[in-house]
Amino acid sequence: MISLHRSCFLNNTGISGSSSPFSYKLKKLPPASVKVTALGPNRDRNSSVLIENNNNPLKEIKEDGTSSVADVDPNPTVTGEDRDLYYDAAATDDQLVTPWSLSVASGYSLLRDPHHNKGLAFNEKERDSYYLRGLLPPTVISQELQVKKMMYSIRQYQVPLQKYMAMMDLQELNERLFYKLLIDNVEELLPVVYTPTVGEACQKYGSIFRRPQGLFISLKEKGKIHEVLRNWPQRDIQVIVVTDGERILGLGDLGCQGMGIPIGKLSLYTALGGVRPSACLPVTIDVGTNNEQLLNDEFYIGLRRRRATGQEYAELMHEFMSAVKQNYGEKVLIQFEDFANHNAFDLLAKYGTTHLVFNDDIQGTASVVLAGLVAALKVVGGTLADHRFLFLGAGEAGTGIAELIALEISKQTNMPLEEARKKISLVDSKGLIVKSRIDSLQHFKKPWAHDHEPIKKLVDAVNGIKPTVLIGTSGVGRTFTKEVVEAMAALNEKPIIFSLSNPTSQSECTAEEAYTWSEGRAIFASGSPFDPVEYKGRVFVPGQANNAYIFPGLGLGLIMSGAIRVHDDMLLAASEALAAQVTQENFDKGLIYPPFRNIRKISAHIAASVAAKAYELGLATRQPQPKDLVKYAEHCMYNPAYQSYR
Ligand SMILES: O=C([O-])CC(=O)C(=O)O
Numbered sequence: 344m345i346s347l348h349r350s351c352f353l354n355n356t357g358i359s360g361s362s363s364p365f366s367y368k369l370k371k372l373p374p375a376s377v378k379v380t381a382l383g384p385n386r387d388r389n390s391s392v393l394i395e396n397n398n399n400p401l402k403e404i405k406e407d408g409t410s411s412v413a414d415v416d417p418n419p420t421v422t423g424e425d426r427d428l429y430y431d432a433a434a435t436d437d438q439l440v441t442p443w444s445l446s447v448a449s450g451y452s453l454l455r456d457p458h459h460n461k462g463l464a465f466n467e468k469e470r471d472s473y474y475l476r477g478l479l480p481p482t483v484i485s486q487e488l489q490v491k492k493m494m495y496s497i498r499q500y501q502v503p504l505q506k507y508m509a510m511m512d513l514q515e516l517n518e519r520l521f522y523k524l525l526i527d528n529v530e531e532l533l534p535v536v537y538t539p540t541v542g543e544a545c546q547k548y549g550s551i552f553r554r555p556q557g558l559f560i561s562l563k564e565k566g567k568i569h570e571v572l573r574n575w576p577q578r579d580i581q582v583i584v585v586t587d588g589e590r591i592l593g594l595g596d597l598g599c600q601g602m603g604i605p606i607g608k609l610s611l612y613t614a615l616g617g618v619r620p621s622a623c624l625p626v627t628i629d630v631g632t633n634n635e636q637l638l639n640d641e642f643y644i645g646l647r648r649r650r651a652t653g654q655e656y657a658e659l660m661h662e663f664m665s666a667v668k669q670n671y672g673e674k675v676l677i678q679f680e681d682f683a684n685h686n687a688f689d690l691l692a693k694y695g696t697t698h699l700v701f702n703d704d705i706q707g708t709a710s711v712v713l714a715g716l717v718a719a720l721k722v723v724g725g726t727l728a729d730h731r732f733l734f735l736g737a738g739e740a741g742t743g744i745a746e747l748i749a750l751e752i753s754k755q756t757n758m759p760l761e762e763a764r765k766k767i768s769l770v771d772s773k774g775l776i777v778k779s780r781i782d783s784l785q786h787f788k789k790p791w792a793h794d795h796e797p798i799k800k801l802v803d804a805v806n807g808i809k810p811t812v813l814i815g816t817s818g819v820g821r822t823f824t825k826e827v828v829e830a831m832a833a834l835n836e837k838p839i840i841f842s843l844s845n846p847t848s849q850s851e852c853t854a855e856e857a858y859t860w861s862e863g864r865a866i867f868a869s870g871s872p873f874d875p876v877e878y879k880g881r882v883f884v885p886g887q888a889n890n891a892y893i894f895p896g897l898g899l900g901l902i903m904s905g906a907i908r909v910h911d912d913m914l915l916a917a918s919e920a921l922a923a924q925v926t927q928e929n930f931d932k933g934l935i936y937p938p939f940r941n942i943r944k945i946s947a948h949i950a951a952s953v954a955a956k957a958y959e960l961g962l963a964t965r966q967p968q969p970k971d972l973v974k975y976a977e978h979c980m981y982n983p984a985y986q987s988y989r
């Protein structure tokens with residue numbers, strides 16, 4: 344075993360001429376933790392990579408700097424867990440500049456390396472081999488016992504934000520334990536690392552910030568984004584979640600503090616969808632904030648200026664999008680998250696044809712809601728086309744869901760899309776969206792301007808339109824009042840009511856309100872979780888119509904098929920796959936979404952359906968197509984169990 348920080352030099356002469364990513368084939372060899380770091384003039388080129396599974400590290404690479412081509416696989420195609428068995432430098436010729444040095448992460452630094460640290464689970468042999476003697480107390484415990492202990496200590500915290508911080512600390516200390524905890528206790532911990540607690544974390548991000556967990560790209564980095572991406576320690580990135588912080592959940596403009604969202608979403612990519620953590624990159628674009636409170640907050644971590652708009656904004660985003668493609672190729676998935684309406688639609692339209700992108704708030708939410716509706720119809724009866732839909736909120740989520748419903752109706756009935764759209768009405772802050780308002784409407788609302796009398800109040804719209812389904816995407820809490828819910832219950836035997844705004848404080852109504860005011864007849868789902876409600880001796884379990892059901896599986900499907908574009912049909916496929924996972928047993932309990940505890944299986948099915956669609960549409964580059972896509976998806980999934988280092 345090479346001792347700590349001992350190094351030798353190597354260069355890239357053996358691989359010059361190849362511009363493809365390369366990897367050293369180390370498969371099947373027992374693991375070690377070997378660090379490769381760029382030194383010298385190229386130190387700022389960031390190249391820090393850990394090699395695992397190599398008990399005789401890089402023996403083929405000689406100290407005089409030559410390297411045999413035999414070490415190098417110019418076309419690594421392995422995905423998922425197998426990739427951890429490879430040295431994934433993913434470096435191209437121009438990145439691979441001499442000299443490199445080889446050093447070993449062991450001893451004290453190994454305990455501080457979250458990707459390899461196992462804490463008390465290092466066994467006796469590992470403690471000897473890796474210079475850990477004396478650095479740990481004598482006891483050796485299993486990962487299972489570590490999970491039990493961590494859950495015990497997290498449960499001691501009464502305040503959700505403290506639980507959140509404990510989880511973030513664990514992620515920084517021991518990544519595999521963090522994911523094991525999250526996967527094994529997903530229903531309990533989802534509300535901690537995700538909505539609603541992540542909303543509070545973003546609001547307070549300035550004061551709780553400890554270490555960067557993602558990349559901050561601000562206007563100061565303009566002209567240098569390509570270099571900034573190289574500062575990130577991992578090169579083989581498969582998914583980026585990016586926000587500009589302007590519309591964080593239903594909490595509005597949180598500027599640079601929106602970073603909590605990409606971090607949270609990507610931890611779900613790994614826990615729920617099985618994408619390797621090292622392949623995930625959280626990014627926050629900081630163009631300023633219009634949030635006065637933050638601008639005046641001495642702990643604010645972002646640029647202290649009002650938001651850049653127009654050309655200045657577009658140029659920074661364009662530089663980012665181009666740099667991402669240049670650094671990671673065209674198969675890197677970019678998820679746009681929590682942008683304000685005015686940028687979200689434009690970015691999606693602009694980059695949807697050149698990059699592998701989707702907007703989670705427009706498309707991910709739409710896909711999950713459509714799945715819930717399809718499942719709800721099994722309880723209520725009728726087809727989608729038999730129903731009338733009313734939305735409160737006509738932003739990304741509202742119009743995104745509306746459009747996907749219309750697309751599905753049009754597919755099912757051969758009805759022209761324009762006709763299908765007439766079954767759907769939207770109310771925004773100025774009232775019902777109608778033809779007479781068309782000139783003053785933002786472009787994404789125009790398709791929903793139907794012939795109708797203007798109506799100002801939601802309750803009047805309910806009574807006027809007589810919807811069977813009411814969906815809240817307004818970002819404004821408590822807007823489904825008693826009057827509104829009672830009106831829905833008067834019109835329908837089983838009113839379908841979804842209050843989707845996040846976090847809980849922004850939900851259009853609570854689960855308890857929906858069940859009580861509808862006298863236990865509502866089929867209810869919300870964006871953030873609510874506890875079961877007891878009403879007149881019956882227990883009602885609300886569904887959680889959150890895009891977390893969709894994006895991890897969607898992302899996995901895109902990655903494993905090597906998709907190069909996202910197509911609406913993939914979102915429909917994801918939606919159908921999710922709806923198909925609701926069992927009779929779930930229905931019997933009144934559930935229209937399957938329980939989150941089965942999410943990895945659900946994600947594998949979603950991934951398989953999305954990948955199948957990618958192949959069908961000719962958008963998949965990974966050939967040949969795996970025979971059994973569900974099995975393949977499961978095979979690709981990251982497993983957080985500790986690896987043995989011997
Ligand atoms: O993050 C969530 O829980 C769902 C979502 O995308 C949003 O509300 O913007």
Ligand SMILES: [Mg+2]
Nearest residue numbers: 592680681704
């Ligand atoms: Mg969002």
